[in-house]
Amino acid sequence: MLPAPATTVSPVLPRIAATAYLTPLREGGSLPALMEADDLGTYVVKFTGAGQGPKALVAEIVVGELARALEIPVPELALVDVDAEIGRREPDEEVQELVSRSAGLNLAVDFLPGSVGYDTTFAVDPLTASRVVWLDAFVANVDRSRRNTNLLIWHKALWAIDHGACLRFHHAWGDVAAFAASTYNYADHVLVGVGDPRSVHDDLRARVDAALLAEVLALVPDPWLQPDPTRPDPRAPHDAPTAREVYREYLLARLDAAERWLP
Secondary structure: OOOOOOOOOOOOOOEEEEEEEEEEOOOOOOOOEEEEEOOOOEEEEEOOOOOOOHHHHHHHHHHHHHHHHOOOOOOOEEEEEEOHHHHHOOOOHHHHHHHHHOOEEEEEEEOOOOOEEOOOOOOOOHHHHHHHHHHHHHOOOOOOOOOOOOEEEEOOEEEEOOOOOOOHHHHOOOOHHHHHHOOOOHHHOOOEOOEOHHHHHHHHHHHOOHHHHHHHHOOOOHHHHOOOOOOOOOOOOOOHHHHHHHHHHHHHHHHHOHHHHOO
16 A cells, blocks of 8 residues: 655655666756666656756755645655766766756655646545645745646645745845735636635644744755855845745745735
């Protein structure tokens, strides 16, 4: 029997090492890859050297682990060391360059073999759908549309993936209040009509507190929280502890302004 997906935040993400590059995944613009690791697992690896840089990986960890804590099925995450030599063995120059730029620590997402992309012909659990819509509105996920659902069906259950487009505030570090009070475009969400975020708000709001956010943010590697010198930002935090505090400030403010983004 398939084990139930974990619903608690790990105290630390496992650390593994990539052993083989299998194939690029060209569905999105960041060119993640299917890779094997030294724990004998197969993973979708997302690279620090891709378009949005480490901030997309920060969003993947923060939102993915919040989803897990809210009982939304998501693949297990791990930190993966990638040797530049793995990329040099590949004939594709784009792959060579990306892996070379990303040598070192990257993010691995457990591969779900046999999963298929969600479409509206699948019947899904309304409670899970409601939790997904609520979380997407909370973290301002703009990438869960009918055009690109970022949802999988695996063993007849709905699984949420690909959260790199969330937490858009960390690309500009603008006004906290403006992000907190911004509305959410439910009309573009693939699960509108299936999930009702108001029906789960009281429960999920009670679960997401400063302590949970601290647990989740502690999983992010310090180097990924440093300002990106190629994208100067006047409000970017200047050390890892401060960065975690700023993320927590934004997300707690978002919770407090829920009536502005709930439908």
